[in-house]
Amino acid sequence: MQNFFMDILFPQNECCVCREAGRYNTRHPWCNQCQEKMDNLRTAMPTCDYCGKYLLNGGSRCEECQAEKPPFYIARAVGPYEEPYRIAIKVLKFLGRRQLGYCMGIMMAEVVREEPLFWPINLIVPVPSSKASMKQRGFNQTEVLGQQIGKCLKLPINAEALRRIKETPSQRECTREERERNLWRAFEVKDKSKIRGKSILLVDDVYTTGSTSRECSRTLLDAGAERVGVIVWAIGTGY
Numbered sequence: 348m349q350n351f352f353m354d355i356l357f358p359q360n361e362c363c364v365c366r367e368a369g370r371y372n373t374r375h376p377w378c379n380q381c382q383e384k385m386d387n388l389r390t391a392m393p394t395c396d397y398c399g400k401y402l403l404n405g406g407s408r409c410e411e412c413q414a415e416k417p418p419f420y421i422a423r424a425v426g427p428y429e430e431p432y433r434i435a436i437k438v439l440k441f442l443g444r445r446q447l448g449y450c451m452g453i454m455m456a457e458v459v460r461e462e463p464l465f466w467p468i469n470l471i472v473p474v475p476s477s478k479a480s481m482k483q484r485g486f487n488q489t490e491v492l493g494q495q496i497g498k499c500l501k502l503p504i505n506a507e508a509l510r511r512i513k514e515t516p517s518q519r520e521c522t523r524e525e526r527e528r529n530l531w532r533a534f535e536v537k538d539k540s541k542i543r544g545k546s547i548l549l550v551d552d553v554y555t556t557g558s559t560s561r562e563c564s565r566t567l568l569d570a571g572a573e574r575v576g577v578i579v580w581a582i583g584t585g586y
């Protein structure tokens with residue numbers, strides 16, 4: 348609801364992705380061309396059966412999932428981590444445009460709703476953000492997305508289920524090995540009774556190497572979760 352007040356207070360005069368002039372709002376934050384681009388990209392390439400990564404050479408499973416089965420039983424994204432998906436998440440995250448979570452959450456919920464492998468789901472758990480980014484942004488973008496997904500799918504969310512216990516350096520320039528090392532035991536479940544026996548939908552914004560999703564899934568499974576599925580906004584490409 349508060350989104351719609353924001354629309355009145357701060358009308359948007361350009362597409363949040365390509366900056367095309369026009370009238371935009373929470374329900375319609377980007378232009379039709381950007382929406383069309385997003386729709387076309389979704390099915391432009393085959394994806395890995397397990398992790399949902401876009402496969403540049405085709406096939407049905409990425410190299411990583413072939414080498415080792417991931418701890419989550421399925422991961423899926425709305426689209427590839429390319430424009431306009433990449434820009435939308437940046438605007439949400441770095442420009443603090445929380446209202447974008449409304450549309451993005453609806454699109455993520457749609458992917459979950461339409462993939463029977465995800466179901467049943469008992470609980471939504473967002474990936475916790477670092478203290479530094481919480482301080483900077485004042486909100487956790489995965490929680491904003493998770494809340495919207497929960498509303499759409501009528502599922503409870505527990506944003507406190509996972510806690511970050513180790514601050515990790517910026518992961519952007521790290522190799523996969525460095526990321527895994529940094530993230531090793533970076534999360535914990537405070538109250539295992541809230542997780543035990545549950546089929547969990549883990550929510551993250553972006554899946555590139557998948558290190559965060561894997562580590563969070565492992566932590567939830569160690570705490571007694573029955574299984575973990577992962578939904579992200581955008582996912583990288585691989586072989």
Ligand SMILES: [Zn+2]
Nearest residue numbers: 362365378381
């Ligand atoms: Zn646009």
Ligand SMILES: [Zn+2]
Nearest residue numbers: 395398409412
């Ligand atoms: Zn894979």
